[in-house]
Amino acid sequence: MIVFRYLSREVLVTLSAVSAVLLVIIMSGRFIKYLAQAAAGLLDPGSLFLIMGFRLPGFLQLILPLGLFLGILLAYGRLYLESEMTVLSATGMSQQRLFVYTLFPATLVALLVAWLSLGLAPQGANQFQLLLNKQDALTEFDTLEPGRFQSLRDGTRVTYTEKLSDDRVNLAGVFISQKNEATGNKDRGISVLVAEKGRQEIKPDGNRYLILDNGYRYDGNPGQANYRIIKYDTYGVLLPKPDVSDEVTDRDAISTANLMGSDDVRSHAELQWRLSLPLLVFIVTLMAVPLSRVNPRQGRFLKLLPAILLYMAYLTILIAARGALEKGKLPPALGLWWVHGIFLAIGLGLLYWEPLRLKMASRRYALEVTRG
Known part of the structure; x- marks a missing residue:
């Protein structure tokens, strides 16, 4: 239990720090964009912070999975670098057990992302579009x-x-x-x-x-x-007369309940996207645990770049599949799930490859000793 609390604390603290940095970077870029629109007279300057508040849940639902992924890589990479993982391995801590321990903070993040993607983010997007409609009606x-x-x-x-x-x-x-x-x-x-x-x-x-x-x-x-x-x-x-519209047309501003009751292909794509984000958290956790394993002589950042590229490939293919689903190029039954299936297989392969390799190496060594 002590080891479990220690590992969870390390992951959650690193997750919070990484997510805060990513949020500041993204929010700053968006704020500069809206500030430029306000300077051009396209937005009311007094509504800028209200707009950022409505957009915050949409940013967080994408930042938190990446923050967890990088948090696991950095937290466990430090433990490997300082030989703490070596000590834990000597006491029976396997990769599979480490993954089970990591599922607790991952479940907390997944629940938070599910709340954001299924509930809070659509409400924020809805209020954001209504606010923009009012801004368009300004003289x-x-x-x-x-x-x-x-x-x-x-x-x-x-x-x-x-x-x-x-x-x-x-x-x-x-x-x-x-x-x-x-x-x-x-x-x-x-x-x-x-x-x-x-x-x-x-x-x-x-x-x-x-x-x-x-x-x-x-x-x-x-x-x-x-x-x-x-x-x-x-x-x-x-x-010109102001034209105020209360119509909400963006798919990300439609409530999840309305998406479930729709037969539109684009609505199905939006619903699967929202369900994919919590599922994304568990799959990136599965990939991050084995990728965080580093040799102390190599440094903790050796696998960081390949890991980020793997995560970006996952997210890019997922977005491309969403676009194909919206255009009717993919059947709704297949949807986005095949992307998760591919990277779930990659994660399982990464998790069990090292123990399997060590087991095969020990068998070869035993055979050589027997023959000798």
Whole structure:
């Protein structure tokens, strides 16, 4: 029991450290991406941390199996390097028994991954898509920041204001550049509006207008001298209506219960993917235990690179099989299970190869002694 607690603690501590590092790396990359979208006016800056919170379960369900795999390799590799595993082997600790001990932390991780993949991650993805739908319905005034040029999502209009009131209604020092739609083969050029001030008005029919005061409008094509200049006292610009959608279309945002009741091939692929992640935990544990065995003279990182390549091959084939299943190239009955079967056989081969090799070597030695 003491050995069991010691090994479990080593694996769980290393798993936590590795998973935390991987999570920080992935979350940082995604946060930078969303931050760039917020800087471009595509997202509300105040919702960035909420978005990251919704995406966290989806990240964890993929990070934890890799964290466990690397945790076993690093924790047991250190024990082999410091000859602690040699002492345990002398007391009867076999590879199979070590694997049984490792199943306890692996089961904890598998249960956590199952909770994430079957329940929490779809809920987070659902809330994430609803939030994006609301972000798509934002107008320029909802994301406009004073002193910064801001482009619309389709890139047809660039807006700038020197000052903006707290209620986002009144503006000062307004600049708007809009690309006009082409008529046939004729380029309509651009229109530039400048005004001392402006305000936003919402009519009873729901239409939103930007009313500009004391300004100029310039129409023409860049590089040509035939610009038309119009001075105005009041100018109204119709703003696009926000279109809020509550529809969730992403498969990863559909609940597991709804996937089970669906006959769609893509739904079957998504369901098998979610079930594959907890199963992945046990199979990578089976592969990691024998791969962690190293010679103290060789160092603990000798098998780390081949082990990571094996894990990446497993995950890559699994993702490719998921894509083939979604396209109908694989029967649902075969699905993703054949991938797990292949790497289960590899794991069993790795686990029993070393004891079998030692047993055969001892038999050859015994025969040589007998003949001698």
